[in-house]
Amino acid sequence: MNNIGLPPLRWVSLVCAPLFLLACSKAPIPADMASAAEPVIVQEWSKHGGSDAEQRFSPLEQITPANVEQLGLAWAFDLGVSRGIEATPLVVDGVIYVTATWNKVSALDARTGELRWQFDPQVDRSKAADLCCDAVNRGVAYSDGKIITGTIDGRLIALDAKTGKKLWDVVTVDQSQPYTITGAPRIVNGKAIIGNGGAEYGVRGYVSAYDVNNGDMVWRFYTVPGNPADGFESPAMAKAAETWKGEWWKYGGGGTVWDSMAYDPELDLLYVGVGNGSPWNQNIRSPGGGDNLYLSSIVALRPETGEYVWHYQTTPGETWDYTATQHMILAELDIDGKPRKVIMQAPKNGFFYVIDRATGELLSAENYVPVNWATHIDTKTGRPAEVPEARWGGRAPHLQLPGPFGGHNWHPMSFSPDTGLVYIPAIEAPYIYSDDKNFSFKEGHWNTGADSAMGSLPTDMAQFKAIKAALKGRLLAWDPVKQRPAWQVEHGSPWNGGVLSTAGGLVFQGNADAKLVAYRADTGERLWDFFAQTGIVAPPISYELDGEQYLAVASGWGGTFTLVYGGLFPAGSDAGVGRLMVFKLGATAKLPVLAESTMAKPTPPASTANAATIAKGKQLYDNNCVVCHGDHVISSGLIPDLRWSPLLNSDEAFKAVVIDGGLTSRGMPAFRGIISESELKILRAYIISAANEGLEEKLGIGK
Structure with a gap:
């Protein structure tokens, strides 16, 4: 157990059994792709995590520590967008499928990168206002000749895998509410399983199954109870309601299933990871406490019916945005001399869990990063031993690791x-949790019940350097049986890419410094890297065609950390490039040289506001704008920098966008009823002050 002690700085980071090897098939590709006389054998990546078990392990072994230095770029495809590319590509029948910002799907020849087709679902971009964490999505699913994709505005769409023609299109959410979809669907027995996001904005979470042939909904499982007066959808909801207090349903409750799932065909169990509460602050959401099931839980369901089987709650009474939506892996481990079928997760709360996947029994749990909200996990009860000070609602602010x-x-x-x-891909990023003294619930807007101003980094140079040193990211090799590190590699930023391991003895990961890197799987020795021109947050995959092993990864800097702190921590990444890059041994292709920006910054209006007005304006900004436009109004480069906006020259023009919603079609929400006209003038005065401050130069972070 590693406890920490940090100075009270007001800052934040906000916001194997063969059954489970890579889902590979060996089959001739269609006649229109190769001569019938010369069938080409492929080894695919046809499921999101490589297999139902989500191990993200490739059995391919052509690329090894001995020859990885010969790995080169075979081809690259410009996705046409660059904002937060998080997708896992799929490879089926020699075609690679990848998604980009705004849910655009591209189908490419996996050998050459030649475009086969593209599909643009024409999402309602105003729904970007309901996204906590950038306009992202994590990929598509494949089933029986169909590509299934979710959209930011809550739809599930099936496309013909060969042509891209739309086969069906269904709405999975109440589009009048702030639901979104950013996760990749999963396919189980002819059903497309999909969840949604929006907990910070006041929604009730659920996961649904749809028939892949026609889009008909087969079942829906709610993750938190609704208003008891309306009755409960299942016995599981009735039981969950016993763990809630007050009138939680008025706040939505949260518990969105926005990412991780896994499936065990032998046990016929679907595992879904459940997210945080809405609001975060349990004192508001469920006054009087309670475990608040099934927040921050792994829930096992019957995939045919959605029937509840068991759950394990990683963080009872969640109040820190400690989601359990993080990646879950199924494996067989030798524990205490016996083989155990387990599910493993490293959720946000900082503990690594090994759980019996048949029963939900906790086998072990240890912290994989420094933790100070709990001293340990009691293996008899499965519950964390919390530090009393961590229950920040109604108490003093608490500097905590991990943060949100x-x-x-x-x-x-x-x-x-x-x-x-x-x-x-481990993170160290503390946060000061503190009550929002002026909280009032506003459906469709940011509702955490936490004081967002605590997330603002100090502008004192010494304090800023101390914070930068405290923000850490690493690639951590963790032994799940011994529950301890085997090795680790430190990164220059906490926000880095997903991971692939291979039978060739390698681990691949992209990072914020725009590098795709290969490490020895047993020691962590760095063996090879490639400069991608932009930060990589997406995970790599590997596939085989014509006897050659390929490596593929989507690049494109973004995500919630980047939006809030990307301007203050640029980390060597250009925000203007998004690509799918494919590598193989001996390839020598080059990325095009980036043109240098020659755009001059306009001169902002003079700042005439007094210190009190600027302070009030900063509070308004931190509570409403920072999650997209960046701390201290320093943009990540993914969206326009407000300091150089021509709207600052006019109260009327500023009002037309911020209050009247003149740019909702581009994802800028309207704040009518949230920010008054008098407050708007104060907000504008603060942004003008920030534009004149020259903070980047003061802190030595200007590009």
């Missing part, structure tokens, strides 16, 4: 049956 970014976020980890290690 978690010890591990959405970026997928990987398990190698060869080494027995789990490779985790």
Whole structure:
């Protein structure tokens, strides 16, 4: 157990059994792709995590520590967008499928990168206002000649895999509410399983199954109870309601299933990871406490009916944005001399869990990053031994590790049956949790019940350097049996890519410094890297065609950390490039040289506001704008920098966008009823002040 003690700085990071090897098939590709006389054998990546078990392990072994230096770029495809590319590509029948910002799907020849087709679902971009964590999505699913994709505005769409023609299109959410979809669907027995996001905005979470042939909904499982007066959808909801207090349903409750799932065909169990409460602050959501099931839980369901089987709650009474939506992996481990079928997770709360996947019994749990909200997990009860000060609602502010970014976020980890290690994109990013004294629930807007101003970094140079040193990211090789690190590699930023391990003895990960890197799986020795021109947050995959092993990864800097702090921590990444890159041994292709920006910054209006007005304006900004436009109004480059906006020259023009919604079609929400016209003038005065401050130069972070 590693406890920490940090100075009270007001800052934050907000916001193997063969059954489970890579889902590979060996089959001739269609006649229109190769001569019938010369069938080409492929080894595919046809499921999101490589297999139903989500191990993200490739059995391919052509690329090894001995020859990885010969790995080169075979081809690259410009996705046309660059904002937060998080997708896992799929490879089926020699075609690679990848998604980009705004849910655009591209189908490419997996050998050459030649475009086969593209599909644009024409999403309602105003729904970007309901996204906590950038306009992202994590990929598509494949089933029986169909590509299934979710959209930010809550639809599930089936496309013909050969042509891209739309086969069906269904709405999975109440589009009048702030639901979104960012996760990749999963396919189980002819059903497309999909969840949704929106907990910070006041929704009730659920996961649904749809018939892949026609889009008909087969079942729906709610993860938190609704208003008891309306009755409960299932016995599981009735039981969950016993663990809630007050009138939680008025706040939505949260518990969205926005990412991780896994499936065990032998046990016929679907595992879903459940998210945080709405609002975060349990004192508001469920006054009087309670476990608040099934927040922050792994829930096992019957995939045919959605029937509840068991659950394990990683964080009872969740109040820290400690989601359990992080990547889950199924494996067989030798524990106490006996083989156990387990499910493993490193959720946000900082503890690594090994759980019996048949029963939900906790087998072991230890912290994989420094933790100070709990001293340990009681293996008899399965519950954390909390530090009383961590229950911040109604108490003094608490500087805590992990913060809302978690010890591990959405970026997928990987398990190698060869080494027995789990490779985790780990994070250290503390946060000061404190009550929002002026909280009032506003449906469709940011509702955490936490004081967002605590997330603002100090502008004192010494304090800023101390914070930068405290923000850490690493690739952590974790032994799940011994529950301890095997090795680790430190990164320059906490926000780095998902992970792939291979039978060739390698681990691949992209990072914030725009590098795709290969490490030895047993020691962590760095063996090879490639400069991608932009940060990589997406996970790599590997596939084989014509006897050659390929490596593929989507690049494109973004995500919630980047939006809030990307301007203050640029980490060597250009925000303007998004690509799918494919590598193989001996390839020598080059990325095009980036043109340098010559755009001059306009001169902002003079700042005439007094210190009190600027302070009030900053509070308005931190509570309403920071999650997209960046701390201290320093943009990540993914969206326009407000300091140089021509709207600052006019109260009327500023009002037309911020209050009247003049740019909702581009994802800028309207704040009518949230910000008054008098407050708007104060907000504008603060942004003008920030534009004149020259903070980047003062802190030595200007590009």
